[in-house]
Amino acid sequence: MDVNRREILKALMGGTVAAAVATTGMPVGTAAKPEKFEADPTALGLMYDATKCIGCRACMPACQNANGLTPDVGGSGGLYLQPDTLNAHTKNLIKLYVAEDGHERSFMKQQCMHCADPACVSGCPMEALHKEPNGVVGWTSHLCIGCRYCQVACPFNIPKFEWDKFNPKIVKCELCRHIVGTTESEPACTKVCPTHAVIYGKRGDLLAEAHRRIKAKPGFYFEDHVYGETEAGGTQCLVLSQVDYIHLGLPKLGNQSPAAQTRKVSDFVYRGFLTPVVVYGGIVAIVRNRWKEHLKHAEHGGGEDTHGEEKRA
Amino acid sequence: MLSEVISSTTEEKSATFRNGVDRRTFLKIVAQAAAAVGLTGSMAAKMVAAVEKGARPSVIWLHFQECTGCTESLLRTSHPGLAEVLFDLISLDYHETLMAAAGHQAEAALEAAIKKNAGNFILVVEGAVPTKENGIYMQIANKTGVDMLKHVAASAGAIVAIGSCASWGGVPSASPNPTGATGINQLLPDKVVVTLPGCPANPYIFLGTALQYVALGKLPELDELGRPKFAYGRTIHEHCPRRAHFDAGRFAEEFGDEGHRLGYCLYKLGCKGPMTHASCSVLHFCEVVDAWPIGLGHPCFGCTEQNVAFNLPMLKPAEIVRPTPPATYAPVTAPQGYISPIATGIGGLLVGGILGGGWMASKKIAKKEEPASPGVMRSKGDTTGASGKE
Numbered sequence: 001m002d003v004n005r006r007e008i009l010k011a012l013m014g015g016t017v018a019a020a021v022a023t024t025g026m027p028v029g030t031a032a033k034p035e036k037f038e039a040d041p042t043a044l045g046l047m048y049d050a051t052k053c054i055g056c057r058a059c060m061p062a063c064q065n066a067n068g069l070t071p072d073v074g075g076s077g078g079l080y081l082q083p084d085t086l087n088a089h090t091k092n093l094i095k096l097y098v099a100e101d102g103h104e105r106s107f108m109k110q111q112c113m114h115c116a117d118p119a120c121v122s123g124c125p126m127e128a129l130h131k132e133p134n135g136v137v138g139w140t141s142h143l144c145i146g147c148r149y150c151q152v153a154c155p156f157n158i159p160k161f162e163w164d165k166f167n168p169k170i171v172k173c174e175l176c177r178h179i180v181g182t183t184e185s186e187p188a189c190t191k192v193c194p195t196h197a198v199i200y201g202k203r204g205d206l207l208a209e210a211h212r213r214i215k216a217k218p219g220f221y222f223e224d225h226v227y228g229e230t231e232a233g234g235t236q237c238l239v240l241s242q243v244d245y246i247h248l249g250l251p252k253l254g255n256q257s258p259a260a261q262t263r264k265v266s267d268f269v270y271r272g273f274l275t276p277v278v279v280y281g282g283i284v285a286i287v288r289n290r291w292k293e294h295l296k297h298a299e300h301g302g303g304e305d306t307h308g309e310e311k312r313a
Numbered sequence: 314m315l316s317e318v319i320s321s322t323t324e325e326k327s328a329t330f331r332n333g334v335d336r337r338t339f340l341k342i343v344a345q346a347a348a349a350v351g352l353t354g355s356m357a358a359k360m361v362a363a364v365e366k367g368a369r370p371s372v373i374w375l376h377f378q379e380c381t382g383c384t385e386s387l388l389r390t391s392h393p394g395l396a397e398v399l400f401d402l403i404s405l406d407y408h409e410t411l412m413a414a415a416g417h418q419a420e421a422a423l424e425a426a427i428k429k430n431a432g433n434f435i436l437v438v439e440g441a442v443p444t445k446e447n448g449i450y451m452q453i454a455n456k457t458g459v460d461m462l463k464h465v466a467a468s469a470g471a472i473v474a475i476g477s478c479a480s481w482g483g484v485p486s487a488s489p490n491p492t493g494a495t496g497i498n499q500l501l502p503d504k505v506v507v508t509l510p511g512c513p514a515n516p517y518i519f520l521g522t523a524l525q526y527v528a529l530g531k532l533p534e535l536d537e538l539g540r541p542k543f544a545y546g547r548t549i550h551e552h553c554p555r556r557a558h559f560d561a562g563r564f565a566e567e568f569g570d571e572g573h574r575l576g577y578c579l580y581k582l583g584c585k586g587p588m589t590h591a592s593c594s595v596l597h598f599c600e601v602v603d604a605w606p607i608g609l610g611h612p613c614f615g616c617t618e619q620n621v622a623f624n625l626p627m628l629k630p631a632e633i634v635r636p637t638p639p640a641t642y643a644p645v646t647a648p649q650g651y652i653s654p655i656a657t658g659i660g661g662l663l664v665g666g667i668l669g670g671g672w673m674a675s676k677k678i679a680k681k682e683e684p685a686s687p688g689v690m691r692s693k694g695d696t697t698g699a700s701g702k703e
Contacts, residue, residue, distance in 0.1 A: 057638040064635070071636045078632070079580075080560075080639040096642030108645055249645045 039116035041204025043135025044175060045236025046114075046190060049213065050248065051221070052197035053107040055094060059189035059198065063092040066176055066188035086110055088162040091173045092189055097247045106241055108248040109189075109198060112137060112158045112173035113228060113235035115257060116203070122259035122266075123153030129170070135203070135236055136175045144170060155232055155251060155258055175200075203236045210238055233257025342401060345392040346524050360402075360528035369401075370527050371434035373426055373465060374408040377451060377458045378485040378494050379440030382513040383476040384410050389599040390516045403523060406434070409453075420454050427468050435523060436469035438462065438497050441478040441485040445493030459500060466501050471526055473507045474498060474539075475519055477616055480508035481538075487623035498539055507532055508539040512616035515596055518544040540590065540617075549586035549613050550633075552594040555579065561640040579607060583628035585615030 060081055064071055072089040074082030083090040092111045099105070118137050120129045128143035129150050139159075146168060150159040162168035176187035184191065190200040199206065210226040218224060220242065227245045228235035231253040241248055269275040340361060347357035374384075388395050399405050405412075406426035407419070414422050426434065443450035448457035456464070466472055474497050477483035485494035498506040509518050522541055525533050533541040550556065558564070558578035565573035565582055578584070586594075586607065593605040593613075606613050612628070615621030621631075 055642065061635060061637050073636055076636070076639065079636060081636040082639055082643075084643045093643060094638075095645045097645040107642075110645075247645065 039203060039234030039236070040135055041202060041207070043114075043116065043203045043236050044201070045135065045203045045206055045238065046111075046175070046187070046198050046200055047206040047210055047238040047240070048109045048198045049210075050106045050108060050197070050239065050241040050243075052195050053094070053109065054195055054197070055096065055107045056194060057094045058192040058194060059092055059109070060090075060094060062188040062192040063173075064089075066179060066184075067091060069171075086158065086160055086172075088160045088164070088169075088171045090160075091171060095249070097243060099243075099247070104243050104247075106243045106248060108239075108241075108250075110249060111189075111237065112175075113156050113232075113237040114173075114175065115232055115259075116234040116236060117232075117257035117259045119153040119155060119232070119258040119262070120150035120159055122262060123149040125149065129159075132177060136177050137172075138174050138177055139170050139172065141169060153258065155253055203234075203238075206236075206238055210240055213240065230255045233260060339401060342393045342397045343524075346398070346402065346520055348392075356525070356528055360524055363528050369404045370470075370523070371426055371430040372403045372405045372408075372437060372523070373423065373434055373469070374405065374411075374437045374439065375462065375465060376409045377438065377440030377442050377462070377479070378492065379476060379478045379483070381410055381439070383439050383511075383516075383519075384408075386513040386598060387516040387519065390520070391600055393520075398520065402527065403435075406430075423465070427465060430470075431468040433470040434468075435526060436465055436472045437475055437519075437523075438472070438479045439475050441482045441494035442497060442500055443485070443492035444495050444500070445491070450492040462497060462500060466497075466504060469504075471507065471532060472497070472501065472504055473509060473519065473522060475509050476514045477510040477512045477619075477622060480510035480540075480617075481619040483510075483512060484623060505532070505535075506539050507535060507541065509544075510540065510617040510619075511591060511593075512614075512622065513598075515544070515592060515598060517596055518592065544592040544596075545590045545617065547590065547592075549589045549591055549594045549607070552592075553578075553586050553607060554594065555607060557640075560637070573610065576610075579610070579612040581630060582612045583626070583630055584612030585618070585621050585625070585631045586613040587633045588621050588631045589613055589615040589618050591617040 061071075063069070064081065069089050069091065071081045072083040072087060073080060074084060076082045083093055086093055092109065095108045095110055097104075097106045097108060114135065114137050116135075118129070118131065121127075121131055121137060124130075125147060126143045126145055128140050128145070130138055130140065132138050146161075148159075148161050148170075150170060151157075151161060159170050159172045161170060176184065180187060186200040190196075190198050193199075199209070201209075207226065207229060210229075214221050214224045214226070221240050222242055222244055225245075227239040227241070227250050228237060231250075233256055239245065239248070239250060246252060340357075343360045344354070344357045347353070347360060376384075390398075393402070407423045409419070412419060412422070442448065442458040442462055444459060448459040451458040453461055474480045478485055478494070479497050481496040481498075482490070482494050483496075485492060486496075496508070498504075498508060507522055509522065511518070518541065521543065522533055525531075533543055536542055536545060538545075550559075553559070555576065555578045558576070559580055563572060563575075563577045565577045565579055567573070568582065573579075573582075580586070584607065594607065597608060598604040603609060614627060615625065615631075625631075
């Protein structure tokens, strides 16, 4: 029992030191120069115009087939492709918003927004989630350790985890990067969209098109604003809608990416690998001290014990 | 019946193109044939050119184990009618149901046709071939079906299996298959066999394939089972006129009920549309509107599919391999796993209580042990020491 308590105390000590270092480090970290992040206009993305979407959902089975996903049949007994939210079998989902009075309606294509400065990439300790040179936020199977920090980090709640698998994957839209450029010229969803409600291209071009549409119909789109132009430091998947974006499940986010905010701390904490050295050095020092004390006690109490046992023998 | 057709055509307008059908009528026939099977206008022009050159392909039609339903349905097409097909577009040199000749005369005609057009004629096979006991379950002119097929196929330019029987065995191959009925592609492994499964096969698919062969000298694009992709590339379900009812979840629950009368989806009655690759839903039989099972209110039987027809129970609902979304939508605010703060609080209290209780209990135990060895730091070592002394 005494030994157990010792173990617990040891662990606690380490934790407190780490926490202390982290907390003292934080205020200093915020003083570091905030990095100004510019979204790359040549990065690839999509633009989804909810006012053009007719809700046919041709994109959903197309996405399933292109990505080899097992269909999520929901509670339909195998009849329908019926996911109620993004999940390990669904990378792309058309949802419907109906206002309480029933008058205001809009479809919403929920999928990875492909942030210019993604929080998931920033949060990923192994660089399994990464930015491709063309801007696509991709995931690499063999680097993933399954920590799911990306799930916590994502402001849009996009990455999903295969809880039911022995060797689970992180599932999220990767803009069909496994086929685009080789067998296909564009992602499956934009290819099948009958109304071109979702279009594929470079962020700069998409943004220009979005502004052209807003200019052509002033006051038509919500606050004449393109969601994703500034949100979270800019996303490569842009959304246009007539209804408040918050109703479409797109949160109100600042102009700075969450990754840039956390980077202030993490950059400081890991600068020159200083913090890990201090923290682990501290822990080692404490454990060493405790161990020395333990040995001292052992010489007094434990020595007698062995002596006694030898006597008995 | 055929003689009637022939006589009416020959008498009224001397059917063959060469014998005086005006060019206008002839072009119309070819355009109809091309349009019926979804070929383009330019293809029709090529067909015309081919036929004008006198390149009417010779067709030899063999019958094995079958009901002649495929021939019967071919006889009932009218765009183009069989007479036009026979006299203007193809040269049908051997067809046991339609030919006037019989006995030795018929066999002589077959041999003559094989010799004359060796390497060029189209062999059409209707019916499965019995293979058990060396194929003795069927003999024509003292030859078994297998021998006859191999003999004719050896010099054929193109081989077409019309109907499910010739394509993969069909009804005769249904369990327990006493005659060992087989599709012809299994008996001709080194030949390209165009299979046109269906019970019966839609005659237009045959006409489309044959006319394309005539016009371009090549077969249409085939899938891995030898089926032309233009006709068998998609499932019935994909183009079903009742599809909207499926998506909306409106089903006929039993034959004759309200939903059935209203023309609702027949899936729950065992419709095999989702598993069946065929063109019936867009190309009804013989120009009769809705002349196909689902059009008549019966679930699709899956007649073109070896794994479905005569294999799965007729009324058992089909398996849907690639489901598509229903007519309802997921709300933006999907009901996700959510734990109320109160529940979290209670849970926290419980866990805290257990931990605190454990802590207190451990202290009490430690106190109990202490009196046994007061004044000594390492109580455990001492207890063992004490017990050792006892």
